[in-house]
Amino acid sequence: MNILVTGSKGQLGSELKKIANKNQSNDWFFTDVEELDITSSSAVTDFFISNSINICFNCAAYTAVDKAEDEPELANKINAEAVRNLADACLKTNAILVHISTDYVFDGENFKPYEESDPIKPISVYGHSKANAELILKIHEANSVIVRTSWLYSSVGNNFVKTMIRVGSARPEISVVSDQVGTPTWAYDLAEAIVKIYQKCNVAKAQLLQLSHHL
Numbered sequence: 733m734n735i736l737v738t739g740s741k742g743q744l745g746s747e748l749k750k751i752a753n754k755n756q757s758n759d760w761f762f763t764d765v766e767e768l769d770i771t772s773s774s775a776v777t778d779f780f781i782s783n784s785i786n787i788c789f790n791c792a793a794y795t796a797v798d799k800a801e802d803e804p805e806l807a808n809k810i811n812a813e814a815v816r817n818l819a820d821a822c823l824k825t826n827a828i829l830v831h832i833s834t835d836y837v838f839d840g841e842n843f844k845p846y847e848e849s850d851p852i853k854p855i856s857v858y859g860h861s862k863a864n865a866e867l868i869l870k871i872h873e874a875n876s877v878i879v880r881t882s883w884l885y886s887s888v889g890n891n892f893v894k895t896m897i898r899v900g901s902a903r904p905e906i907s908v909v910s911d912q913v914g915t916p917t918w919a920y921d922l923a924e925a926i927v928k929i930y931q932k933c934n935v936a937k938a939q940l941l942q943l944s945h946h947l
């Protein structure tokens with residue numbers, strides 16, 4: 733299998749590298765914006781075709797939630813329009829797209845944990861851009877899986893857990909907002925989970941193929 737990881741210098745992409753090191757039976761292609769800018773439709777198509785990509789873990793994103801309020805076009809270009817580029821390329825090479833989404837597609841007004849089937853209702857520019865990607869994939873013919881996560885943390889980059897450890901070790905007392913509820917997700921756990929999800933999709937795809945041969 734030829735596996736493409738986009739945005740691979742980020743938190744999730746970096747953890748997928750650790751899994752790839754233990755899984756030498758596949759060919760992994762780790763790219764970030766310098767090697768493959770996912771907003772370029774032609775570059776994405778060329779990459780998929782020349783490397784016969786079978787699966788794409790899309791870890792590339794515009795993740796600066798507050799900054800996105802001032803850069804809505806750029807956020808939408810990377811988080812939504814570029815996802816269409818990846819889906820188009822997946823359709824051409826019959827690849828599966830595993831796309832990462834977020835709890836920001838909801839408005840946060842629920843008093844119970846969200847379920848997959850709850851209606852999306854983004855309230856921020858970042859949330860809208862990620863919701864747009866989900867809507868694109870839902871009607872796209874390419875095989876895709878959307879995995880929503882929240883509050884990712886790892887040793888790479890900035891995240892809530894690292895901030896709390898840094899601030900907590902420098903001050904005797906810290907104040908944080910109390911009106912936000914979230915579940916921190918260790919990026920390595922998510923990396924393992926999305927590889928498992930892909931493996932299940934692949935088994936289901938093979939079974940469907942076998943079934944269609946019998947019909």
Ligand SMILES: NC(=O)c1ccc[n+]([C@@H]2O[C@H](COP(=O)([O-])OP(=O)(O)OC[C@H]3O[C@@H](n4cnc5c(N)ncnc54)[C@H](OP(=O)(O)O)[C@@H]3O)[C@@H](O)[C@H]2O)c1
Pocket residue numbers: 738739740741742743744745764765766768769770771790791792793794795810814832833834835862881882883884885889
């Ligand atoms: N972080 C969270 O708390 C969180 C929560 C929920 C969902 N998610 C989602 O989970 C996924 C992974 O998040 P993460 O925390 O690993 O993100 P991250 O650390 O910000 O990594 C994203 C990577 O994508 C790269 N990138 C940006 N524009 C690109 C482009 N046009 N082409 C290719 N690569 C590009 C970024 O490069 P630059 O750094 O140079 O921009 C960065 O290396 C994203 O879809 C995100 O929306 C994250």
